[in-house]
Amino acid sequence: MSTPVFVGLDIGSSRTKVAVIDAGRQVLGHAVRKSGTDFSATAAACLDESLQMAGSGREGIVNAVSTGYGRANVAFVTTQSKTEIGCLSRWGRDRFHEAITIIDIGGQDNKVIKLDRDGRRAGFKMNRKCAAGTGAFLEEMSLRLDIPLEAMDALARRSLEMVKLGSYCTVFSATEVLENIRHGKKVPDIVKGLFYSVIKRVLEMDSHAGRVVMTGGVVAHNPYIVEMAGEMVGQPVVLPEFPQLAGAIGAALYALDETDPAGIRNNISAGETDG
């Protein structure tokens, strides 16, 4: 018999993340894949991978909630979806018991969410319609510099003299990067400058209250950004376990919250499980 589990599916613009938790709120399984163009199929593949990791199966799913950009596109989730801001807040409320500011850097957007000491959402902000400071910005720059995304963190750490980039706009920043290459600046110094630019764009979106916690795929793969952010805000910034999965875990927690006491409601429609 499969372990009873609660599932959160975060279908982001860049990556799909699935988290599987148990009734004790522990993460049993997880998966991350590129969202691609068929959100439902990607979510189904992530779901099966994370269920297998959890030692469960689809029949073990007690409840599931979707979130993220493609939250309405998961064919096999039948409950109401939640926004990623709501899910990140739910995750933060569960993991921290103090006032925090969550800074989430996603593929397409950034979010700054403030929770008060009781875990209530005091406010939030999303970036304006602009890619500056998002994962998309770093993806664009990795292409321009011909550096794999996964190599950026190590490169930035080797910087001795960071190059400061002043432009607000991704396109203008790319021009600035090319100008710096022409002037013989070293690639590690440019990459650190790109990291600095991302942090600056995100930090200037809002004021910060309480501990600062960073989540999202960008910091999951580039933890140096969190260290740099800590220096900029003057206090250590928290990089939690599973930073990329925070929204998916929040969705799974909602799935757990919404389960009736008998724990028997199953919102995965058996006939549609192939997505």
Next chain:
Amino acid sequence: MAEEKKTTRKKIQSADRMNKIMADYFYGLNEAATTGKRKVAWCTSVGPAELLQALGFAVHFPENHAAMLGATRMSTDLIPAANAIGYSPDICSYLTADIGAYLSGITPLAKAYPGIESVPKPDVLVYNTNQCRDVQDWMAWYSKKLGVPSIGVTSPKNVNDVTDAHIDDVTRQIEALIPALEGIAGVKLDMDRLRETVSLSRECTELWKRVLETAIASPAPITFFDGTIHMGPAVVLRGTREAIDYYKVLLAELEQRIRDGVGAVDGETSRIYWEGMPVWGRLRQHSELFANLKSAVLASTYCSSWIFPSFDGNDPIRSMAKAYLELFIVRSDRYKEKYIKEMIAKFRIDGIIYHDAKTCPYNSNSRYGLPGRVEAETGVPSLVISGDLNDLRCVSDEQTKTNIEAFIEQIAEGR
């Protein structure tokens, strides 16, 4: 599948009557322009329309035309034509849409009202910069293009308290327009007619205020989105009996809804204030988005900007000056904060949405710290959404939706 449930908007029955009087207005304008029976004046939205009505002009409102371009989603395709002749995509998208439409030989009037082929050719263009500098630049372009005079009032801005000095200034500017307008109209100003026109405007404005204040009821019988449509007569027909008669009918319908306990949004659970311009090309989507969230956007600065309590038929010109100066858009943030706090209390608001319109700084009140100050004093949460009134290239539907859904979640969780 996690599909969104579709909500049908409740139709306001009086809308048919409004559509008829708006059609009569546009056909009347067209007849004036095509037959020459009446002189045509173009007037910016809170320009001296009462004076123009009293002088017998048929009055066209370019902002109304631009809003039609937005609501019909024609504007985004037309704005580039104005951009191409040097009018930046960063300036007023009413201006760029309207000039772009003229350059392209297109008007939504032609589709809505068979027989009308173009906007009515003006004999004079009259502006009041109480809205913004853009209206003056807008009329200047038509003045050069069409060879007609552009005259108007230059208003002070960021006014704390409207003083006698401000009113004296604008009164003199309105008086100074009269000889030129008399010359174009071919008649002398009849002060009795002006008094009557101003009195009618006052009556219209009082009824419009009562219409908007029906939303104090819970559930609210009318939303902001309804208001943006039903304000048509208050915008283009103020100073006329038709507008007054219409608002009496609309008010009766809304008061009946209150007696019957009928809300514009089924199961209203949160009450929202909208600060800033509507996104004209997304009125329906936004209306349905909020209705699906059982949230009523029921009060706004925008719709309330056609309430002019100072109009006084006994002192027509000076009261016009005072009314045009008391507008929200003319005022300082100190006044605006006080006004919004009063609206929050009056309409028992749970949250405020500020629309930061890319091309309309004058109607985007989120740029100088105002939302934070109001939130700190009232405890009512706020959200800023980025968008535009007419240029849909500046609108991100997914970001808007996520922001609004998260905001309504936050309000629900805060209870």
